[in-house]
Amino acid sequence: MFEKFVPVDVRLAPNGNFLSIPYNFLNALSGTKALIACLVLGALSNLSFAPLNFWPMMMISLVSFVWLLDGATRQPNARSAAFWRTLAFAFGQFGVGFHWVAFAFLVDPKAHAALVWLSLLLPLGLAFIWAVIVRVAFNFWCPGPARVMLFAFTIFAAEWTRGHLFGGFPWNIPAMVWAPGGAVSQTASLFGVWGLSVITIVLFCAPAALCDGRTQVGTKMGGVGRAMPAIIAALLFGAAWGWGSHRIADAEDGALGPMVRLVDVGVPQSEKFKPEVRQLVLRRYLQLTEPDTGKNPRIVIWPEGALPYALLQYPDALDPVSENLGARRLIVGTSFVNRQFHPERWFNALAVLSQESMVAEAVYYKHRLVPFGEMVPFRKIAARLGIGALQQIAEAGFYAGPKPAPVSVEGVPDFQPLICYEALFPGLLPKRDQEKDLSGVAKDMSFERADWIVNISIDAWFGPLWAPAQHFEHAKYRAIEEGLPMARVASRGVSGLVDGYGRVTALATSPDFDKYPEDPKGWKARILDAHIPTALLPTLYSRYRELFLIFMLSILLVGWISLPRN
Known part of the structure; x- marks a missing residue:
């Protein structure tokens, strides 16, 4: 031919x-x-x-x-x-x-x-x-x-x-x-x-x-x-x-969902793990999150790897974080180490915390890892050559978790987690299937459909040029493909809320320093209180990929x- x-x-x-x-x-x-x-x-x-x-x-x-x-x-x-x-x-x-x-x-x-x-x-x-x-x-x-x-x-x-x-x-x-x-x-x-x-x-x-x-x-x-x-x-x-x-x-503006607070303290990645800075990072997050007044947003989101330690396994940080939450829920990025394996295995995770939970109400382990940034191909050979992952908490690199699935906890609409690099991949969210009710009419399966997407990231790795803006653009396409609103919190990146059409409805900005302490030198804190936009009807792509x-x-x-x- x-x-x-x-x-x-x-x-x-x-x-x-x-x-x-x-x-x-x-x-x-x-x-x-x-x-x-x-x-x-x-x-x-x-x-x-x-x-x-x-x-x-x-x-x-x-x-x-x-x-x-x-x-x-x-x-x-x-x-x-x-x-x-x-x-x-x-x-x-x-x-x-x-x-x-x-x-x-x-x-x-x-x-x-x-x-x-x-x-x-x-x-x-x-x-x-x-x-x-x-x-x-x-x-x-x-x-x-x-x-x-x-x-x-x-x-x-x-x-x-x-x-x-x-x-x-x-x-x-x-x-x-x-x-x-x-x-x-x-x-x-x-x-x-x-x-x-x-x-x-x-x-x-x-x-x-x-x-x-x-x-x-x-x-x-x-x-x-x-x-x-x-x-x-x-x-x-x-x-x-x-x-x-x-x-x-x-497009019609539907009823708005719950209000969320997005918080990023904007600490430079090069300073985050210094001994004299570690506790300052925690204090700054607690300051911008504020104690529960009953009137502030019921859902708080911190970025990927917000704190420079494995939060769920570090009581000195977990206790003040839980106490500060009150009746609210915190969605936070954190490292997690499983010591049942030898050698121990580290994971890049997203956790949902509340004051009532002993450790976490839900944990999602990142599925798509960045080569050399989070994991090293041919791990054993690389270790012998002295090549480790670039991230600073697990030198041998992270391990991958299962494929993403919606997270369901009390007090938070069901959401689909995406951590950093995962927001680049179309089709990573579970496919929206259909079932038939007693009348024979097709309807969406509720357990396959999240109400919104939560994307957390550390864009401090990307430098000062245009990469953080491009990372945000990639994430917004996931909202268009799925017809779902997105809340995004990126450390030293672009944080905000996006509707199911990929349009930005609100962007995080510098906090009011008359209300909060000023940023340490070189830090760029961002904060936002806003309502989650309404989810759209299932898109053709979300059904047929x-x-x-x-x-x-x-x-x-x-x-x-x-x-x-x-």
Whole structure:
């Protein structure tokens, strides 16, 4: 069905095409110049992500990259040229986009600064995934418009692979160019961010078909064939934007849920575990939480790893925390150590505390762990080499818990916990199934459906640039996909409440220092009292997950088969 790739002499684009000048320029590049162009374009594509969300830059980058791959067919070893050009483009994108990984090595510079060079291995490894997959797909490259559908399918395959392989790293996948809460982002409620990524890639690379190496005379479908991918992409985008706009316009403000208090003392991660600071962190959290007056919010949320010790197993901290709560409930991130194992096992956990509970009313153990940040691959071998996890409380790293499931405790609406990195993963929440009541009418199974999402995080690891804002954007997409409101508390990150459309309803701000003691130097406390937004009806994505994604990928393959190749 597919023809094998044969290197071709890509001719100049036809006269009169306004894109012929950049096409001819990029097509003619070779050697080092071509690699530099790919590297720069990959780096510039990051302007499309938060906080700028200048999405046209991703379109410019991908169109230019397609034309550079066209130019690779003119090289003596075309497949090798495609491999290295892809490696350069992807390394430019991931090297800039994942800059924040280097900051994690500098939180404890005495222990990890010498290993900061390892932060380059992540973008290089992900770029290698891209390069291998493009190298395989390049066997079917062709000069006609069909190559754009092939390119879209190939880039999606590369992105999906890096989002799932070895636990996955789906940071800044293509869908993330659309600010959550906007019109286009609403389509994530239909087919998730992976489905939105397919539409995004097709939209952004489609204009590349307007120029190719074929002559105008004798080409199949002529200019119509060249324009077909752009027409299809425009129709897809128009439908997505129109449907999303209509969804937001029809949104109604329902009855608000209980009020919550979000608290982050904003201690720098580099100071948190110093002996002279540990007790100050606890006192500061108690000050901002305040004793129970009966009028303050009944639910309090602290971030991931709020205190620099295993709270549930440290009575000197647990007792004052419980006493301060009164009749309220506290959702808090904490470490937990299970000493029944030898050697002992540490977990990154979320616990629900009350004054009445002896230890905790519920505990959730984080399921998705950050490689090298929280766990070390090949743990035993790494230990012999002296390589430990970057986090500061369990040097050998954390162990993973079971898959996330809703937490149900008295006094708190059922919620779905997500700790830090877990907010990057679509579909991690339990699927909303259906059952039939006595009348035969389908209804949602209540035990499969949480009322809201609680996302706690330590964004202090990400440095001072744009990574904390991007982490918040990822989390907001989980609210859109599930149709559930979200409360997010991130240490030195963005904390606030998000509705089921991905719109921010309230953001945590600096406390009133006339009421509370001022922050210690360098700290950035944030506090918020606000109502939880109402949950929406179950979304198609929450019920069917990736079913629509499979359908969309099938359409891409049909496009590759149907559009002119030569």
